[in-house]
Amino acid sequence: MLSKLEYRFGQVLRAVPIFCLSALFVLLFINVVARSFSLASFPWFDEVVQGLFAWMVFAGAAALWRDKDHFQVDWLSVALNPVGRRLLLILIALLSICFLMAMTWYGLSLTRSxxxxxxxxxxxxxxFYAAIPISGAIMLAYSLAELVCLVLPQKPQQELTT
Incomplete structure (x- = not known):
């Protein structure tokens, strides 16, 4: 049940940047056509683009973080033995948590002020600013879950037989 809910959350998380990018494309196309033919001018265009871009970037970052699809250089972790790899991943998770805590805290402070x-x-x-602490909190939650999985020993799954 929880994994199904988390899967749906991931779909929503991916849908936000897809919607924002689609809306940006449509708005840009309309704006170019309107300016090319001197049909209309949209004074609100920049404001909407800024908001959509902010949410696209930060929600997209959170979606990539969730799926571990963000850019990463893995030559060191590949070169290490399993124990070294696990220690490196724990260190990376701890550094990520520190960064994400700061990002979320200062993003929340910026949003509130x-x-x-x-x-x-x-x-x-x-x-527009709310995208920062919201995406930071999402990435922080996934980083904490990752750290727990790395630190706690994993029990093998047993199949239920009847």
């Missing part, structure tokens, strides 16, 4: 409004749409800029 933001009082500005966008000039045209009058949206709070904290809506």
């Amino acid at each position: 933001a009082r500005a409004m966008t000039p045209i749409l009058q949206l709070p800029t904290s809506l």
